[in-house]
Amino acid sequence: MKVQGEWVDTSGLLTIGSFARLSWLSPRALRLYEQQGLLVPAIVDERTGYRWYRPGQLDTARLVARLRRLDMPLARITAIVTAGRAEAVALLDEYWTDEEYRVAARRELVSHLRIRLLGDEGSLHMYDIQVRDVPEQLVLTEQxxxxVQDLPQWIDESIARLLKAAAGHGEGLAGPCFIVYHGEVNEESDGPVEICLPITPDPAGPPEAASRIEPAHREAYTRITKAQVAFPQILSAYDAVAAWTDREPVTRLGSPREVYFADFAAAAPDELCCDIAQPIE
Incomplete structure (x- = not known):
């Protein structure tokens, strides 16, 4: 066979049909992966476009086939295939952690939709409502x-700025970060939203960043998992707390908030990490 003006021996190579059967990939998939630079044929006939592969490429092809069965995007497959062993395992673990969170979040969304579709307030009883006293706190704040579509990025960036400010003030953090929703946040409404980071007062003087005193209060709250934090299913937890305050002889004070008492990024999908809270009188 002639390739780039030279005769090439194809003995010992696999035709695309044979390679497809042995690698569990279709010829169409092989052509797609060639375009992505993921599985490049050893030889391509310049006249007919026919392809041959080396037997040594089968291990990579079979790895690609298995990763595709996980519905993994090609970009992440390419990163795993081209990485060293330890890095490849880390990338696989990272992908599967993301997948488990997505599945858990979708499961919670189904629960949320069932509540909405059935209009069954009794299903809100799945949330355990507790009451606690919260002491006065000095908080760094950003509002x-x-x-809702821009909320996660802004929260991450704002918390990073507040953590940096807290590190340069007194003894630093004095409690979990909480996010106050002074208005509804959704596709049409934009709050406002206030992020608060409790810090220890410094006798040397007030913090350089914006701060305020969060008054002591009682609050009703329910504890939810990382998967339940996703929007819009988190709204069911807010509804449950609101329904409890409507039933009980209490008065709502101020705005509802989310209190993150655990490392959200490191939490597993089913791990409790957030309280939905409503100050009450």
Whole structure:
């Protein structure tokens, strides 16, 4: 066979049909992966476009086939295939952690939708409502009008700024971060939203960043998992707390909030990490 003007021996190579059967991939998939630079044929006939592969490429092809069965995007497959063993395992673990969170979040969304579709307030009883006393706190604060689609990025960036400010003040953090929703946040409404980071007062003086005193209060709250934090299913927890305050002889004070008492990024999908709370009188 002639390739780039030279005769090439194809003995010992596998035709695309044979390679497809042995690798559990279709010829169509092989052509796609060639375009992505993931599985490049050893030889391509310049006249007919026919392809041959080396037998040594089968291990990579079979790895690609198995990763595709996980519905893994090609970009992540490419990263795993081209990485060293330890890095490849880390990338696989990272992908599967993300997948488990997505599945858990979708499961919680189904529960949320069932509540909405059935209009069954009794199903809100799945949330255990507790009451606690919260002491007065000095908090670093940052507030912004933000839509729900932009909320996660702004929260991450704001908390990073507040943590940096807290590190340079006195003894630093004095409690879990909480996020106050002074108005509804969804596709049409933008809050505003206030992020608060409790810090220890410093006798040397007030913090350089914006701060305020969060008054002592009682609050009703329910504890939810990382998967339940996703929007819009988190709204069911808010509804459950609101329904409890409507039933009980209490008065709502101020705005509802989310209190993150655990490392959200490191938490497993079914791990409790957030309280939905409503100050009450």
């Amino acid at each position: 912004r009008h933000v839509r």
